[in-house]
Amino acid sequence: MAFVEFQDVVKEYRMGEVTIRAADGITFSIEKGEFCIIVGPSGAGKTTVLNILGGMDSCDGGKIWVDGKEVSAYSRKELITYRRYDIGFVFQFYNLVQNLTAKENVELASQICREPEDAEEVLRQVGLGERMNNFPAQLSGGEQQRVAIARALAKRPKLLLCDEPTGALDYETGKSILKLLQDTCRNTGTTVVVITHNTALTPMADRVIKIKNSRVRSMEKNDAPTPVERIEW
């Protein structure tokens, strides 16, 4: 069994009298240590996939396994524990706590983990060794996203989920963030899942899952990913 397994996952949202099927039998798998990009247009259902995979939401049908455990069967509490120890999350808008310094934002995550990385060390790894005592408002977008990544990594997650990590960044900064993510994947062996609508990024992934109309349209394995530096969009 693959590290991450989605089998016929169904998710429905009831909006008044209308029922929207946001995931309509999604099936895919991701291997451990892979850099995976899930791509699709807005409203295709990729965020639903991310929510369910990240334990922020539960599915209405199908099964999900992560690292051999059936996440789809988790209770609410188990889901939290799952998020806490297994998942690292990088948001499009960084979601840093404004009132905490970079280091403290990392600590916010590391404080609740069993074997966290040293906050300062992680921040140095993401290249913010000098700015760890700055507040988010004092940092640029890229720097803030780095803090967010550091915060996710400090937990030593099994799975690093990134939701449009470059969506709010300019091109260069976006690239450097993607580089950081790719490097992290390579260097730490963390499984990284990036969700984006930008198909131009797909060459850098080990695996690309394309989603459209709430279904998986294709899943490709890329045996020779392109380094981020060489990707243009």
Added chain:
Amino acid sequence: MKRQRKTALWKDAFREVRKTKSRFFSIFLIVALGAGFFAGIKATGPDMKLTGDTYFDAQNLMDIKALSTYGLNEDDIAALEADEMVQAVEPAHSVDTLVKDGEKSSVIKVLGLPGEEGINAPRLMEGRLPEAENECLIQYGGHLSQRLQIGDTVTLSPGKEGEALGDTLRESSYTVVGIAQCPLYITFSMGTTSIGSGTVDDLLLIPDEAFVLDYYTEAYLTLKGAAELDCFGEEYDQLVAAAKTRLEGVGEARAQARYDEVYQEAAGKLDDAQAELDQAKADGQAELDAAKKKLDSAAAELQSAKSALDASEKKLADGKAQIAAGEEAIPKNQAAFDEQIAASQAKLEQSRGQLAQLEQGVAALQGQLDAMGDPTQLPPQLQAQYQALAGQLQGMQEQLEGGRTQLAQGEAALAAAKKDGQAQLDQARADLTKAKSDYQQGLAQYQSGLAQYQQGQREYRSGSAEYESAKASFATQIAEGQEEIDENRAKLADIALPKWYVNDREGNVGYSGFADDAERIDAISLVFPVFFFAVAALVCLTTMTRMVEEQRTQAGTVKALGYGSGAVVCKYLLYAVTAAVLGAVFGIVGGLILFPNVIFNAYSIMYRMTAVIAPIRLDYLLWITLGSAACAALAVLYACAKELRETPSQLMRPKAPKAGKRVLLERVGFVWGRLSFIGKVTVRNLFRYKKRIAMTVLGIAGCTALMMAGFGVKDSISDIVSIQFGELDVYDGQVVFDEDTLAEDREDFDTLLAGQLGLGERQYAREKSVTAGSESRQLELTLVVPEEPERLGEQIVLRTRKGHEPIPLTDEGAVLTEKAASLMGVSAGDEIFLVADSGEQVPVKVAAITENYAFHYLYLSPAYYRQVLGEEMRPNTLLLKMDDPGQAGQDALSEALLERDGVLMISYTSGIKDSFGDTVASLNYVVLVLIVSAGALAFVVLYNLTNINVAERLREIATIKVLGFYDKEVSAYIFRENVALTLMGVVAGLLGGIWLHRFVITTAEIDTIMFGRTVAPTSYLLSAALTILFAVLVNLAMHVHLKKVDMVESLKSVE
């Protein structure tokens, strides 16, 4: 066009309401709470007064009560009726009697039911009004109603031994036919009396015809135009004051007239009595005189009888003697007669012899002469001799002739004497015989006369004795009668001028207490509701600020579309004002119904009245709603002010999240280093949203302060009871004497008291109400002059409030109670003045100020009293401690003392304590209302602010949830701040509470009372604990809310 535009905005506004129900509701709720409390508490005082006024008007409660020490007669009533301010006069009767229930007897005041004027009409609760003279009403909820039912009979006994009930009342037993409230007695305290325990326990209402008194004991008056006025209002007071002055004038005139009448009548009676007595005296004297005369004549008769008797006795004795003499004399006389005869014969013989001699002589001589011849021839010398011899012869012849005659005569005489003597003797013998029989007859007569005389004498003696005793008793009778008349005449001078008392309703203890209570609620309504309103306005502001901030993008868009700032503000105004107006109307209507009812209900423990009349006061509704709307509008304007200055483009860009900042505490490495990570986050967050923190702290502080003030007010009032009667006035009872009687019978009383079991330390004192004042203020206070000031501590403790230092009562100056001192604005060492009986103001030095909570007192040592007032202290009061200050001990003492003349009143501190206790109990409800309301407010404030806190940080919360914080950890992340804020609020609230409490009690305090100034530690604890409890409840509610926060929020872009 314009219309359409507006429509869209209105639609938006109303959709907004639907969309943000909870926010709308929270404004609605807080305004409802604030406005409702404000209106409710504010209306309670007026509602209480309205209820009272309506009730009093419905029962036609008297405005004035007139009474006189002489009672009132028809003329008095007519005089009252004649006054132009008087609407109606209801003459009435009342008497205090005893009703025995087994061993116990209670004092029952019997009142005559009103007649045609219907003044003080009872409010019938059950049954019917009495129709017959032996029917009665008992008081609703009274002492008697606990054991009597309609149909039962109650039997009255006279109040004092030796008095007859029949003098006052026609019947002594009455059948209960109904239960009613008497508007004259709205409290359970019905005043004092001079009989029984000294306290009136209950009322009995009987038909006025059942009284047999020939005067009225009182008259109740209503005044023209008074019923239309609010009896608690200024105008009514003025009307009554004016009428009182007039009627006092009437009273004085009538008192004089009545005095004259009574004096005349008494004097006339005395004159009549004197005349009668004089007549009786004259008649009696005449009778006596007649008797005396009769006696005297009887005596005279007796006397004459006696003398007659004596005479006859003497006569008898004479007779007897004569008889005896006769018997003796007769033989003697016979012998003497015989002898005499013999002697006479012998004499005759002798005479014959002599005659024979003489004849010889003559013959001799003749011979001589013849011898001589013719004498003519004889010489001269012989002639002469012859001559002489012739003469001699002649003489001798004559002698012889005489002797012969004599002899013849003697012989005849002898014969006659012989014959005579014999006859005489015979006669004597016959006489003697007659005398003897006469004597016998006389003796018999005498003896019967004597017996008669003796009888008469006896009769006379008894008659005389009778007369003497009659005379003596008459004399004493007359003397007694005279004495009586004289005594009464002396008493005539003692007839006092009757004194009239013209009292208004303030003289009624219950009535003035009710007015005071209403005033007290008014005073509370000055502070508490305003506070509520302020907190509500604050919450409103915070909420609206949040809303405006949330929607800045939208506002920017609307502005960018070309709407003016007004249009943007309009929406928020509409939103907030709608919520506020709806909340205010809802709250005010609810508050106007709820609070007066709850508070009045609390007071109904103390007052017998109708249910509260709590109208929806439209004026309140209008202006409080307007006020709330204005507050909400101001809050919106304030919240919008900043946004409106910004350009649409600025608005449309998301507002930069508030930058994190280092807080001052971080510089204090020592503290900061010790804080846990979460602690640091909390501290930093706390200082991040200063405005919200300020609001939260203020809101919580406000609630804590409100509760603390509530508890504190309760403490303060309880202090009056516990400290005043527990620590300061340690005496248990007070006996008031007539000072003259006490001065005379002091030893008697001492003996009596010494014999009374269970009495502790006691001493005499003088207590007197006086007017005292300083430059700023005059007060009525009670002068207390203990006989032995050094022992005063055994009855009354003088001490400083702070530190409880004992204060000695010296001869250097007086000790003044604290409230009086503060009202007069004086402190120790200052001088005040007393108004002496003469009206003169005498200066008094205040040596110290003593702790005291109820009424005003000025303590003086006897020496200082003398120095100040220039008179000796005359005690009129006994302050005493009792081993058993309970009912049994009181009854025993009352019974022993009240019988005595000169004992005017006995009062027990337990009685005062109880009545204060009732006040405290009812205030407890008011305080409870305050606390519950403050608690509700605290809850709403906390909930609202926490809600805002959560809403503002939704993204942050979603993020940490994504990071894998458990629900508890998420809650803790937020709640740590709440806890810190709550704690800060509590501390601030406790500090504010001290101030608020002080403010409330000084505002709510009436002049004669000083509330305790300190708040009990438990009150601090309780208000803090309750606030924390509310905070915990809010946090529990929030925990549920937080669980529901959707993590998807974290993925959304910043709006």
